[in-house]
Amino acid sequence: QSVLTQPPSVSGAPGQRVTISCTGRSSNIGAGYDVHWYQQLPGTAPKLLIFGNNNRPSGVPDRFSGSKSGTSASLAISGLQAEDEADYYCQSYDSSLSAPYVFGTGTKVTVL
Amino acid sequence: QVQLVQSGAEVKKPGASVKVSCKASGYTFSRFGMHWVRQAPGQRLEWMGWINAGNGNTKYSQKFQGRVTINRDTSARIVYMELSSLSSEDTAVYFCARDDFADYDPYFHYWGQGTLVTVSS
Numbered sequence: 001q002s003v004l005t006q007p008p009s010v011s012g013a014p015g016q017r018v019t020i021s022c023t024g025r026s027s028n029i030g031a032g033y034d035v036h037w038y039q040q041l042p043g044t045a046p047k048l049l050i051f052g053n054n055n056r057p058s059g060v061p062d063r064f065s066g067s068k069s070g071t072s073a074s075l076a077i078s079g080l081q082a083e084d085e086a087d088y089y090c091q092s093y094d095s096s097l098s099a100p101y102v103f104g105t106g107t108k109v110t111v112l
Numbered sequence: 113q114v115q116l117v118q119s120g121a122e123v124k125k126p127g128a129s130v131k132v133s134c135k136a137s138g139y140t141f142s143r144f145g146m147h148w149v150r151q152a153p154g155q156r157l158e159w160m161g162w163i164n165a166g167n168g169n170t171k172y173s174q175k176f177q178g179r180v181t182i183n184r185d186t187s188a189r190i191v192y193m194e195l196s197s198l199s200s201e202d203t204a205v206y207f208c209a210r211d212d213f214a215d216y217d218p219y220f221h222y223w224g225q226g227t228l229v230t231v232s233s
Binding site for chain 2: 033034036038044045046047048051052053055057089091092093098099100101102103104105106
């Protein structure tokens, strides 16, 4: 069912910049639907990180940024910190599936 | 502030049903939709369904169609999700999530703390 593909894991040293890709198709990201990102710390509920492709909710540090192009989107974390170690999921709307709201496969970010 | 508080963990036998509640506070209940998302152990997030808290309209993932029912008690500000004919594959943490849209396609702005449902004989 999952139609948003993310790399299983990315890692970086403190202070570095890492990016997470989210690859979709013509029925979701490629159709112009917005991409949103969530951070999930171990054992907790997801937290909204980026909405509308590149907007941060109040309280989210500007180290987090999002972008979208074509059938893909990306989340960038600059100045990586230990507390950024978590799972990250992209989410969009899909017009072709029986489940219109789709999530990515998830990416584990490890701070070395 | 917006808060979504879910009911506690459940243990069910195969074939049984489970009903999970999500009590909302801190906003105008009828203005926003509520979604249910589940996460099996070590797995990704999976959307199950949605209710318009204002008029009660629902939409379900085809995967769960016929097994899931979402309804709400407007006066109590509670949304319920009931899943029937449980199997071990339904063992997961179930989250309610309030949507938001503003000028964008809907996203899940606020989340409940999650409810662990374990299905075991």
